[in-house]
Amino acid sequence: MLDDLARDLxxxxxxxxxxxxxxWEVDWRQxxxxxxxxLLAPRDTAAVATIVRAAARHRVSLVPQGGxxxxxxxxxxxxxxxxLLLSLRRLNRIRDxxxxxxxxxxxxxxxxxxxHDAALAQGWRFPLTLGARGTATIGGLVSTNAxxxxxxxxxxxxxxxxxxxxxxxxxxxxxxxxxxxKDNRGYSLDQLLIGAEGTLGxxxxxxxxxxxxxxxxGTAWAGVASPADALALLRRFQRAGRAVExxxxxxxxxxxxxxAHVPGAxxxxxxxxxxxxxxxxxxxxxxxxxxxxxxxxxxxxxIGDGLVGDATIAAxxxxxxxxxxxxxxxxxxxxxxxxxxxxxxxxxxAAMPDFMIDAAAACDARFPGTHASGFGHLGDGNIHFHVRxxxxxxxxxxxxxxxxxxxxxxxxxxxxxGGTISAEHGIGxxxxxxxxxxxxxxxxxxxxxxxxxxxxxxxFNPGKLLAPHDPAP
Numbered sequence: 001m002l003d004d005l006a007r008d009l010x011x012x013x014x015x016x017x018x019x020x021x022x023x024w025e026v027d028w029r030q031x032x033x034x035x036x037x038x039l040l041a042p043r044d045t046a047a048v049a050t051i052v053r054a055a056a057r058h059r060v061s062l063v064p065q066g067g068x069x070x071x072x073x074x075x076x077x078x079x080x081x082x083x084l085l086l087s088l089r090r091l092n093r094i095r096d097x098x099x100x101x102x103x104x105x106x107x108x109x110x111x112x113x114x115x116h117d118a119a120l121a122q123g124w125r126f127p128l129t130l131g132a133r134g135t136a137t138i139g140g141l142v143s144t145n146a147x148x149x150x151x152x153x154x155x156x157x158x159x160x161x162x163x164x165x166x167x168x169x170x171x172x173x174x175x176x177x178x179x180x181x182k183d184n185r186g187y188s189l190d191q192l193l194i195g196a197e198g199t200l201g202x203x204x205x206x207x208x209x210x211x212x213x214x215x216x217x218g219t220a221w222a223g224v225a226s227p228a229d230a231l232a233l234l235r236r237f238q239r240a241g242r243a244v245e246x247x248x249x250x251x252x253x254x255x256x257x258x259x260a261h262v263p264g265a266x267x268x269x270x271x272x273x274x275x276x277x278x279x280x281x282x283x284x285x286x287x288x289x290x291x292x293x294x295x296x297x298x299x300x301x302x303i304g305d306g307l308v309g310d311a312t313i314a315a316x317x318x319x320x321x322x323x324x325x326x327x328x329x330x331x332x333x334x335x336x337x338x339x340x341x342x343x344x345x346x347x348x349x350a351a352m353p354d355f356m357i358d359a360a361a362a363c364d365a366r367f368p369g370t371h372a373s374g375f376g377h378l379g380d381g382n383i384h385f386h387v388r389x390x391x392x393x394x395x396x397x398x399x400x401x402x403x404x405x406x407x408x409x410x411x412x413x414x415x416x417x418g419g420t421i422s423a424e425h426g427i428g429x430x431x432x433x434x435x436x437x438x439x440x441x442x443x444x445x446x447x448x449x450x451x452x453x454x455x456x457x458x459x460f461n462p463g464k465l466l467a468p469h470d471p472a473p
Contacts, residue, residue: 001058001084002038008050012090015039024085027076028069028132029335029342031399032429034077036063039085045165045173045204051086052202053171061462062086064198066109066137071344072428074144074197074464083462088139091204097122102210103162103179108139108203115208124210127154127245131328139203145195147424149280149327152379153245154211156424157194163207164190168200169455177207192450197426198461200454212284218291219280219320220299222311223273227353227378229307230277234379236298237279243294246280248327249356249383250375254334258326261333265326269310277378278327280320330375331384339389341403343410347419349381356383359413363387367406382423385410411438427465436467 002014015021016038026033040062042048055062061083065075077083091107094115098104099122106115112126112133119126130136130148140146142164146157154160162179166189176190193201224230230249237244250258255276259265269276281291295313302308314320334340347355356374363372369390374383387406389398411421411434427435436444444466451458451466458468 001054001060004054004058005040005051008054009040009047010043013041013043013047015041021085024065024068024087025077027073029071029073032073032076034063034079034083035081036077036083036085037081039087041087041090043090045091045167048086048088048091048167048202048204049171049173052167052169055084055459056169056171056457059457059459060084061459062202063461064088064139064143064202066140066143067111067132067135069132069136069140070144070428071342071425072422072430074426074428074461075140076429078463086202088137088202088204091139094118095205097124097210099123101179102212104208104210105177105205106138106208107205108137108142110138112136112138112141119210120213123213125213126160126208127211128157128160131331138206138208142194142203142206143196143198144426145424147377147380147382149246149248149377151377151382151424152247153242158191160209161190161194161206162209164193164203165205166193166201166203169457169460173204174201177205179207179209192454195426197428197465199451199465200460202460214282215285215288216291217280217282217320218293218295219278219314219323220295220311221268221314221323222277222279222299222302223269223271223309224275224277224307225273225309227275227356230275230378231349231353233277233298233302233307236302237281237294240294240298241289243281243283243288243291244279244379245282246278247379248278248376249378250276250278250327250330251373252276253371254330254373254375255326257333257337258329261336262325262329265322268312268323268326271310273309278323334386334388337388338391339393339395339398341387341389341399341406341410343385343387343407343414343421344382344423344425345385345410345414345419345421346380346382346423347414347417349379351417351419352378352381352383355413355417355419359385359410362413363406363410366409367402370406380423381419407434408437429463432463432465432467435465 088108092109095105360372374385376383
């Protein structure tokens with residue numbers, strides 16, 4: 001296959017140097033390590049199609065990869081070395097920003113922060129952000145239906161994608177980039193590809209919806225006694241309008257870990273608070289209520305009613321950025337504390353306050369010596385629920401012997417609460433077995449049927465999302 005491709009691709013598109021490939025064979029969390037004989041780095045959609053056709057001829061599997069920031073091992077090649085890495089990072093052009101329509105056509109390898117800067121230069125913004133914005137790529141965000149901290153107002157990636165371009169398993173290019181408000185030509189391939197984790201097609205570009213650039217933003221930090229009080233405060237903000245787009249919750253020990261992890265950081269509030277909130281409101285025009293005024297109005301009333309213990313509003317952009325630096329460092333800070341089993345889960349928003357308390361207590365009781373807690377996006381019912389290992393344990397043994405049982409226990413609690421075991425990170429290889437165990441049989445059957453129809457030889461991202469199916473002859 002590589003010999004065939006050498007005749008059709010530019011020299012930089014085929015990488016066999018082990019030192020260059022090795023960093024891309026391990027996942028961000030250092031949990032999964034694979035092996036790829038080569039890394040393919042096409043520079044455009046036509047080259048991706050050439051690679052896919054060659055893979056089909058030679059029956060070689062492809063593992064698509066962007067920034068390699070998957071939290072579930074979704075972009076790591078198999079350990080057996082029977083698949084090639086397909087890096088989309090050279091497809092890094094912003095093809096167009098339509099400032100009149102508020103749309104951007106962006107290739108899969110464009111880094112999220114690069115799109116942020118380009119949209120801002122045109123008076124717009126792309127309203128999805130996350131801690132990995134400096135490495136995560138648009139193709140990966142589309143393929144995992146990424147969420148982030150602004151879902152409360154703008155929704156997940158699925159709601160921000162107006163069209164998709166992708167190479168399908170037979171090498172044909174699906175061109176769905178036209179941002180049609182209405183299109184009833186049967187099944188939506190775009191929507192099938194969003195969140196498919198590269199198992200149905202290789203996303204090469206997307207048309208994305210932009211939002212007007214922020215004229216003003218207000219960022220506040222508040223301390224409350226419980227998640228129930230946090231939800232009550234969120235409901236007050238929602239009744240006050242749609243200006244609030246981020247509402248993040250974290251327990252005191254997680255916040256303290258972030259303060260200790262970030263050089264020069266200090267707690268935003270004086271005193272002791274069991275739970276901390278990061279709230280951001282924005283305005284897209286001068287006619288809207290100033291975000292600082294909204295935050296002050298609602299928080300002052302909440303403090304007066306005893307709902308909020310204390311709060312502060314960032315006095316400058318630098319202080320607002322410092323607040324967000326703490327929030328964005330939570331995953332790194334938690335990782336620095338030692339081994340933990342991470343769960344990206346969601347339950348109905350109304351059920352989340354009780355779940356955060358009861359599930360943590362249930363885990364601590366069921367697995368002595370561990371410590372469970374959750375942080376994240378209270379406004380959309382999605383938290384990152386971590387169970388830290390007891391001190392002094394053998395990391396590898398604990399991950400191999402204890403972690404699977406902990407995860408099953410947590411996922412059973414989530415399922416009983418009517419939730420999902422994957423809110424924004426995807427399934428990858430980490431949760432494949434749990435999806436098979438817990439998903440309704442009808443849903444699994446439909447997913448397997450779609451996979452078999454669109455990727456009949458089973459060559460796209462093997463071992464991710466679904467158990468491998470018997471390939472077509």
